[in-house]
Amino acid sequence: xxxxxxxxxxxxxxxxxxxxxxxxxxxxxxxxxxxxxxxxxxxxxxxxxxxxxxxxxxxxxxxxxxxxxxxxxxxxxxxxxxxxxxxxxxxxxxxxxxxxxxxxxxxxxxxxxxxxxxxxxxxxxxxxxxxxxxxxxxxxxxxxxxxxxxxxxxxxxxxxxxxxxxxxxxxxxxxxxxxxxxxxxxxxxxxxxxxxxxxxxxxxxxxxxxxxxxxxxxxxxxxxxxxxxxxxxxxxxxxxxxxxxxxxxxxxxxxxxxxxxxxxxxxxxxxxxxxxxxxxxxxxxxxxxxxxxxxxxxxxxxxxxxxxxxxxxxxxxxxxxxxxxxxxxxxxxxxxxxxxxxxxxxxxxxxxxxxxxxx
Numbered sequence: 001x002x003x004x005x006x007x008x009x010x011x012x013x014x015x016x017x018x019x020x021x022x023x024x025x026x027x028x029x030x031x032x033x034x035x036x037x038x039x040x041x042x043x044x045x046x047x048x049x050x051x052x053x054x055x056x057x058x059x060x061x062x063x064x065x066x067x068x069x070x071x072x073x074x075x076x077x078x079x080x081x082x083x084x085x086x087x088x089x090x091x092x093x094x095x096x097x098x099x100x101x102x103x104x105x106x107x108x109x110x111x112x113x114x115x116x117x118x119x120x121x122x123x124x125x126x127x128x129x130x131x132x133x134x135x136x137x138x139x140x141x142x143x144x145x146x147x148x149x150x151x152x153x154x155x156x157x158x159x160x161x162x163x164x165x166x167x168x169x170x171x172x173x174x175x176x177x178x179x180x181x182x183x184x185x186x187x188x189x190x191x192x193x194x195x196x197x198x199x200x201x202x203x204x205x206x207x208x209x210x211x212x213x214x215x216x217x218x219x220x221x222x223x224x225x226x227x228x229x230x231x232x233x234x235x236x237x238x239x240x241x242x243x244x245x246x247x248x249x250x251x252x253x254x255x256x257x258x259x260x261x262x263x264x265x266x267x268x269x270x271x272x273x274x275x276x277x278x279x280x281x282x283x284x285x286x287x288x289x290x291x292x293x294x295x296x297x298x299x300x301x302x303x304x305x306x307x308x309x310x311x312x313x314x315x316x317x318x319x320x321x322x323x324x325x326x327x328x329x330x331x332x333x334x335x336x337x338x339x340x341x342x343x344x345x346x347x348x349x350x351x352x353x354x355x356x357x358x359x
Contacts, residue, residue: 006030013037013059020044021060026051035059037083042066045084050075059083061107069108071096079103085131086110093132098123107131109155114138117161122147133157133179141180143168155179157203165204167192179203181227189228191216199223205251206230213252215240222246229253229275237276239264249273253306256280261312266291275306275328282311290322303328308335 007028017039025034026048032055041063049058050072058079065087073082074096080103089111097106098120104127113135121130122144130148133155140163141156148154151172162184169178170192176199185207193202194216200223209231217226218240226247233255241250242264248271257279265274266288272295285307295304304326313336314320323332 004028008054009033009035011035012039015039017041021046021049021065023048025049028052029054031055032078033057036063038062040064044068045070045073045089047072049073052076053078055079056102057081060087062086065089067091069094069097069113073097074099076100077102080126081105083107084111088112090114092116093118093121093137095120097121100124101126103127104150105129108135109133111135116140117142117145117156119144121145124148126150128152128174131155133159135159137161139163141166141169141185145169146171148172149174151175153177153179156183158182160184162186164188165190165193165209169193170195172196173198175199176222177201180207182206185209187211189214189217189233193217194219196220197222200246201225203227204231208232210234212236213238213241213257217241218243220244224270225249227251229255231255233257235259237262237265237281241265242267244268246270251275252279253277254279258282261285261289263288265289268292270294272296273302273304277306277308277310279310283313285312285314285316285319285323287314287316287319290318295326297325298327298330305332307332309337311337 008030010031013035020043021041023046026046031052037059044067045065047070050070055076056078061083068091069089071094074094079100082103085107092115093113095118098118103124106127109131116139117137119142127148128150137159141161143166146168152174157179164187165185167190170190175196181203188211189209191214194214199220205227212235213233215238218238223244224246229251236259237257239262247268253275260283261281263286266286271292305323306328
């Protein structure tokens with residue numbers, strides 16, 4: 001093999017390479033693009049990669065790499081892209097990554113990383129993409145992430161991160177995706193998130209969030225997906241959500257929401273999914289719900305609505321027929337938990353109580 005000391009690009013992604021990454025790559029001082037993604041590479045990431053002063057693009061995702069992320073990667077001051085997702089990396093996220101001032105893409109998802117999210121990542125002033133999902137991270141989401149003014153996509157899902165959602169995240173004015181699902185987050189949903197005017201997707205499902213659904217979320221005029229299911233939210237469904245004309249999915253199921261279904265939801269002409277099952281909602285379903293003609297049919301995968309396990313009623317044949325057509329898995333009426341009325345206690349036994357219709 002000839003002299004490779006002047007090699008600038010080594011792009012071998014999407015092949016069937018196996019074995020370990022040669023530490024000798026650390027001697028390619030002119031290298032600016034090292035792309036080894038989508039192979040079967042194993043072993044650890046050589047610390048010598050941190051000695052490549054011109055490296056801009058480091059793509060090692062979708063391999064079988066193990067061990068820690070070398071702290072020396074924090075020395076790559078020209079690095080703009082760091083893709084390490086879908087490996088078997090362990091250990092903490094190095095605080096040294098916070099010195100990569102030119103970095104715009106940082107993807108560490110689908111690993112086995114532990115420890116907390118370093119507050120130092122808030123120093124990455126050019127960062128646009130931050131993927132940390134599907135790890136074993138713990139602690140809280142650092143409020144310093146609100147300093148990432150150029151951030152477009154923030155995804156911290158399926159980890160053990162807990163504590164409250166920092167209200168400072170509402171300062172990320174360029175954010176289009178906020179994905180914080182399947183964590184141990186608790187406390188209220190910050191009303192400040194209603195200031196994220198460019199947000200298109202808000203995923204907060206499967207946490208331990210409590211308190212009301214902030215009416216300020218109705219200000220998210222570009223939102224297409226609002227998924228808050230699987231929490232401990234209470235109070236009513238804000239009528240302000242009916243102002244989000246772009247909304248395609250609204251999932252509030254498996255909470256403790258009370259009150260009636262707001263008729264304003266019938267203004268959501270783009271809605272294809274409306275899931276509000278397993279709450280404590282009550283009252284008459286608004287007849288205007290039949291205006292939601294874009295809801296998926298019940299025979300489609302999933303179905304367009306899920307109204308089961310509430311105390312909802314309807315006397316409108318048109319509403320009943322519409323919901324029967326759209327209800328996932330059918331049978332929305334038979335699953336309502338409406339308390340019986342006009343009953344009185346009859347005979348009382350040792351292990352039983354009989355009920356009779358009151359006169």
